[in-house]
Amino acid sequence: MASILTNASAMTALQTLSVTNKNLATTQNRIATGMKVAEASDNAAYWSIATTMRSDNKANDTITSALGLGGGKVDTAYTAIKDAVSVVDQIKQKVLAAKNASDDDKAKIQTEISALQSHLKTSIGGASYAGANLLSTDSAAAAGADSTLSIVASYNRSATGEITTGTIDVDLKSINVIDSTAAKGGILDKVFTGADVNTVSVLDLDVSTSTNAQLDQMLTGIETAAKGLATGAAALGAAKTRVDLQTTFISNLSDAIDRGVGAMVDADMNKESARLSALQVQQQLGVQALSIANSGNQNILSLFR
Known part of the structure; x- marks a missing residue:
């Protein structure tokens, strides 16, 4: 079902991208501080x-x-x-x-x-x-x-x-x-x-x-x-x-x-470096997936031409 009110694909892509960005921020912080447990919240x-x-x-x-x-x-x-x-x-x-x-x-x-x-x-x-x-x-x-x-x-x-x-x-x-x-x-x-x-x-x-x-x-x-x-x-x-x-x-x-x-x-800098590269790729893919999901609503317009 195509809907202009609810874009499930965009929601999924956005949630995935949010998780990726959070993990990326955590990895970048570990690389910057050299610590995997820098605060009590970690x-x-x-x-x-x-x-x-x-x-x-x-x-x-x-x-x-x-x-x-x-x-x-x-x-x-x-x-x-x-x-x-x-x-x-x-x-x-x-x-x-x-x-x-x-x-x-x-x-x-x-x-x-x-x-x-x-x-x-x-x-x-x-x-x-x-x-x-x-x-x-x-x-x-x-x-x-x-x-x-x-x-x-x-x-x-x-x-x-x-x-x-x-x-x-x-x-x-x-x-x-x-x-x-x-x-x-x-x-x-x-x-x-x-x-x-x-x-x-x-x-x-x-x-x-x-x-x-x-x-x-x-x-x-x-x-x-x-x-x-x-x-x-x-x-x-x-x-x-x-x-x-x-x-x-x-x-x-x-x-x-x-x-x-x-x-x-x-932090294990070898692991964090590898994880950073993987997360950067995931981030790029997530942005692309979100872009594709958002473009779906544009396709609905073609149905009324």
């Missing part, structure tokens, strides 16, 4: 997951920065305490050499020891990073934040959305080499316990007028200090290793999250 579930994971990855960027700062502090302290271990060992050798030495030789040995003591004070005092010196703290500080270096190392989200953070902790009391206060409770400035040398420490011992008995007590004190330095170096070394491992892990984790998000929301 795929609400994937968009929500991707948004959450991107937020977590920003947190991982902050964690990486925190690890970098904390790692710098630990590495600086580790370098300085290793040097202190070597210097204290040299002081021990000098004190041992002073046993049964003449007063003149003891004076010369003390000159060498004094130079080493000055080096220790300078190196430990200069082991600061970002304004923090882990090797020179208050030995009398109460337990808690003041006695622990905590480096934020992880950001964790549970299945219920609860957030927790992990830390790498360093006990500052175990690595307090030179007390930052007058308490003198550090590894190197703590006084020896020997009855004859109970007013001196590694940093201010003097062999020039010391007896063999006093020198023995000094050696005992030096050994105690050396053991403390070794323990502190081990603690810092372990913390340094953990920071390095965690930094690598966070970097790999961020890359994995990026890949996962990309798999959900990134």
Whole structure:
């Protein structure tokens, strides 16, 4: 039936062309943005997951920065305490050499020891990073934040959305080499316990007028200090290793999250390019079909000629 009021063919062609134009707009948008899920309306579930994971990855960027700062502090302290271990060992050798030495030789040995003591004070005092010196703290500080270096190392989200953070902790009391206060409770400035040398420490011992008995007590004190330095170096070394491992892990984790998000929301440009070509052809055919359908009404006029 031919009708001038209802053109079913034109309606069908128009509906098909409308769908084609919509799909073409979607494909063009994917090509322009590089994303198949750019908004919640594209795929609400994937968009929500991707948004959450991107937020977590920003947190991982902050964690990486925190690890970098904390790692710098630990590495600086580790370098300085290793040097202190070597210097204290040299002081021990000098004190041992002073046993049964003449007063003149003891004076010369003390000159060498004094130079080493000055080096220790300078190196430990200069082991600061970002304004923090882990090797020179208050030995009398109460337990808690003041006695622990905590480096934020992880950001964790549970299945219920609860957030927790992990830390790498360093006990500052175990690595307090030179007390930052007058308490003198550090590894190197703590006084020896020997009855004859109970007013001196590694940093201010003097062999020039010391007896063999006093020198023995000094050696005992030096050994105690050396053991403390070794323990502190081990603690810092372990913390340094953990920071390095965690930094690598966070970097790999961020890359994995990026890949996962990309798999959900990134457009496959090869497919979109092929789809664009096909839709452009469909659009041209749809326009032509609509033109043919609209021309049908013109044919009705010929019936009345």
